[in-house]
Amino acid sequence: MPGRMTFYYNPMSRAATARWMLEEVGAEYETVPVDFEAGDNRKPDFLAINPMGKIPTLVLDDGTVLTETAAILAWLADAYPSAGLAPAPGTPSRGSYYRWLFFGGSCFEPALTETMMRRDAAPLSKGSVGWGSYNDVVDTLELAVSRNPYLVGGQFSAADVYIGSQLSWAGSFGAPRIQDSAAIQAYVERVVDRDAYRRAMRPA
Ligand SMILES: N[C@@H](CCC(=O)N[C@@H](CS)C(=O)NCC(=O)O)C(=O)O
Structure with missing residues (x-):
């Protein structure tokens, strides 16, 4: 089991997703605001x-630096197998x-950024x-969350921490279609x- 990690954090950032995952797996970590x-x-x-110059940034007990939210989530899921948040390799x-x-x-992420930050620009070439x-x-996400309660194999995983968090943020920022989709909203409420999510939402 990994030792104490150092977690660089601000609640109004993608680091909130990593904090949710740290809480899911019961990691030991020190938070640096x-x-x-x-x-x-x-x-x-x-x-x-x-x-x-970005967060989340997680420094492991041996000094290894992890960045990129999805990579941090994937690593934590594997490092704490008893949390059961990743299907078996292979x-x-x-x-x-x-x-x-x-x-x-x-x-x-890039689709959302394009839509929210380049509202007046013509969409980039789809192809x-x-x-x-x-x-x-x-459409793809809506279909995926309509078919099953969770994204993978009917079981909650780190992928739900990531996509659930992204959809939740997107909805709260008023991204098109997110709050209007009953399937997406039901999925977000479910995940x-x-x-662990409630603990992660508390002030650090
Ligand atoms: N690709 C990174 C993006 C991280 C990121 O952009 N973090 C933002 C906060 S949500 C940040 O640190 N922004 C501060 C800055 O760039 O000055 C990830 O997936 O974690």
């Missing part, structure tokens, strides 16, 4: 840890699990960008109804 307004994440000490379910973890980072289009991404 990152104040964006004070520029903590652009200070040399922090840039020496993560040159991207199984078809593990493939689906990877699918949704990667889909979150490589499709949903060229990896996420196709925002509507295709939302956040967990003690």
Whole structure:
């Protein structure tokens, strides 16, 4: 079992998703608050840890630095197998699990960014960008969460922590279609109804 980790955190950020996962697995970690307004994440000490100046950043007990929310979630799921948040390696379910973890980072995130931050711009070419289009991404997620209670094999996994969190944030920011979709809203309510989520939402 991993030793005490150091977790760089701000509640209004993707680090909230990593905190949810840290709570899911019962990890031992010290929280270091990152104040964006004070520029903590652009200070040399922090840039020496993560040159991207971004959180979540998780430093393991041997000094290994983990960044990228999906990677942190995937690592934690494997490092704490008793939490049961990742299907066994090599199984078809593990493939689906990877699918949704990667889909979150490589499709949903950029599609959402394009839609929310370039509202007046023409959509980028569907055939060229990896996420196709925002509507295709939302259609795909909506279908996935309508078919089964959870994304992978009918069982809650780290993929639900990631996609559930992204959908929850997207809805709260008023991203198109998210709050209007009964299936997506039911899924979000289902996945956040967990003690670990409630602990993660408390002030650090
Ligand atoms: N690809 C990273 C993105 C991390 C990210 O963009 N974090 C934002 C907060 S949500 C951040 O640290 N922004 C501060 C900045 O760039 O100045 C991930 O998936 O974790």
